[in-house]
Amino acid sequence: MNIVIEITINGDPHKIAKGQNLDMLLQDLNLDPAKVAVERNLEIVSKTTYQDVIIMADDRLEIVHFIGGGK
Amino acid sequence: MTEQKQEKFNIAGKDFTSRLIVGTGKYKDFEETARAVEASGAEIVTVATRRVNIMNPDQPMLVDYLDPKKYTYLPNTAGCFTADDAIRTLRLAREGGGWNLVKLEVLGDQKTLYPNMIETLHAAEVLIKEGFDVMVYCSDDPIMAKRLEDLGCCAIMPLGAPIGSGLGIQNPVQIRLIIEQANVPVLVDAGVGTASDAAEAMELGCDGVLMNTAIAEAQDPIAMAYAMRLAVEAGRAAYFAGRMPKKLYADPSSPLAGLI
Numbered sequence: 001m002n003i004v005i006e007i008t009i010n011g012d013p014h015k016i017a018k019g020q021n022l023d024m025l026l027q028d029l030n031l032d033p034a035k036v037a038v039e040r041n042l043e044i045v046s047k048t049t050y051q052d053v054i055i056m057a058d059d060r061l062e063i064v065h066f067i068g069g070g071k
Numbered sequence: 072m073t074e075q076k077q078e079k080f081n082i083a084g085k086d087f088t089s090r091l092i093v094g095t096g097k098y099k100d101f102e103e104t105a106r107a108v109e110a111s112g113a114e115i116v117t118v119a120t121r122r123v124n125i126m127n128p129d130q131p132m133l134v135d136y137l138d139p140k141k142y143t144y145l146p147n148t149a150g151c152f153t154a155d156d157a158i159r160t161l162r163l164a165r166e167g168g169g170w171n172l173v174k175l176e177v178l179g180d181q182k183t184l185y186p187n188m189i190e191t192l193h194a195a196e197v198l199i200k201e202g203f204d205v206m207v208y209c210s211d212d213p214i215m216a217k218r219l220e221d222l223g224c225c226a227i228m229p230l231g232a233p234i235g236s237g238l239g240i241q242n243p244v245q246i247r248l249i250i251e252q253a254n255v256p257v258l259v260d261a262g263v264g265t266a267s268d269a270a271e272a273m274e275l276g277c278d279g280v281l282m283n284t285a286i287a288e289a290q291d292p293i294a295m296a297y298a299m300r301l302a303v304e305a306g307r308a309a310y311f312a313g314r315m316p317k318k319l320y321a322d323p324s325s326p327l328a329g330l331i
Contacts, residue, residue: 010122030128037120037167044162062122064163066133068104069119069149070094070283 005057016055023050029063036065080279082115082256083172083204083225085143089114090273091303092145092258094283098292101136107286108137111296115143117174117281119150120164139168145206147174152187154194161198173198174228176208184234184261188215192222199223208260211245213252220255227253228260228281231272235284237264240271250276266295266302273306274314 003018009029016025022045026033038045039062045053055061079086093113098104108116116137124130137144146164148157154177161173177194179187188210198205199222206226207219216227229249232238239262240246250257256278263269263282272280280303289295 009125029125031123031125035132035134035167036123037163039159039163042159044166047166062163063125064120064167065123066118066144066146066164066167067121068095068098068101068133069121069147070096070117070287 005055007055007057007059007061009061010063018057020055021051022053022055025055026050026063031063036063038063080256082206085172087114087143089300089303090279090307091269091299092117092279092281093286093296093299094147094281095133095137096149096283097287101131101133103292104133105136107292107296108142109296110293110300111286112300113142115145117145117147117149117283120146120160120167143172144168144170145172145174146170148176148194150178151176152178152190154190154197157190157194158197161203162201165203171202172204172206172225174206174208175224186210186230188212192218195219195222195224206258211242211249213245213248216249216257217252220253224255226256226258226278228258230261231259231268232262232264234261236262237268237285237288238262239264239268240275243271243275246272246277247275263299266298269299269302270306270309273303274309276310279303 004015005018007014033050041060080090089112091111091113092115093108093111094117095104148160151157151160157175157177175194177187177190178184186209195205195207204225206228207224208228209215209219211229219227231240258279258281259272259277260281263280263285269280286292286296286299
């Protein structure tokens with residue numbers, strides 16, 4: 001049975017299946033974990049722990065990468 | 072001359088050859104960005120940290136065009152107006168890239184993009200405690216520059232004119248005072264419009280120059296990137312050569328003795 005939870009990614013609401021870890025979520029989003037960084041509820045998530053971090057209802061995620069930028 | 076060319080530029084314990092740091096924003100596409108960076112000879116490039124567009128994860132990424140193994144990525148906090156935002160951004164950048172060297176800038180005003188030094192000092196203190204190597208964008212106030220150095224910033228980067236204005240070095244007196252007192256590299260960050268501005272900064276004794284718009288918004292960015300490379304090298308060489316004193320009247324270059 002799939003329970004759906006609601007979370008916020010980069011400011012937008014998203015529905016995902018309960019019990020997913022961060023690594024699975026990034027794969028579902030087609031994002032290369034090596035090229036992004038993730039903040040969860042204002043805390044940096046270490047890349048080495050993506051598989052251990054279970055996404056919970058109401059989590060607020062920021063997923064960022066490097067883009068061209070000067071100042 | 073060759074000795075000076077080999078003189079290294081050391082930031083936070085790492086040696087670089089090029090004294091030109093370039094931004095990677097405002098270019099037509101990543102292709103042009105990569106070519107301009109190549110032409111500039113820069114070894115350090117500034118990058119911004121932004122939200123991934125999760126609706127379109129396959130769009131091209133900067134890292135596919137500028138190899139982070141070849142270039143030192145310098146994540147910045149452009150667009151941050153509070154210490155907290157800047158600190159969050161750089162923590163993410165460090166996790167994303169795995170490097171400690173960052174560029175801190177906390178802006179105070181949309182119109183002037185002038186740095187907010189109170190927030191900048193606060194952010195620098197926190198970041199340095201967390202082990203970051205902080206290159207800091209700052210006002211041209213020598214007292215603030217000294218305070219940032221005392222906090223442990225690894226490079227002091229005063230503006231020469233407002234960000235993106237291309238007005239050139241408006242404050243040579245302040246820049247020189249900051250250089251004189253500093254024990255860490257001083258770079259002019261913001262204000263350069265063309266090659267002579269970069270040369271002027273270097274002739275003042277700056278250790279380097281950071282720029283983006285002057286290259287990206289030139290008619291031919293690749294050609295301007297190359298011009299900037301030469302200007303920074305020429306300005307550095309002239310600084311070491313030591314310019315002649317300025318005189319109020321003419322002084323002939325040919326001997327007067329033996330004149331017919």
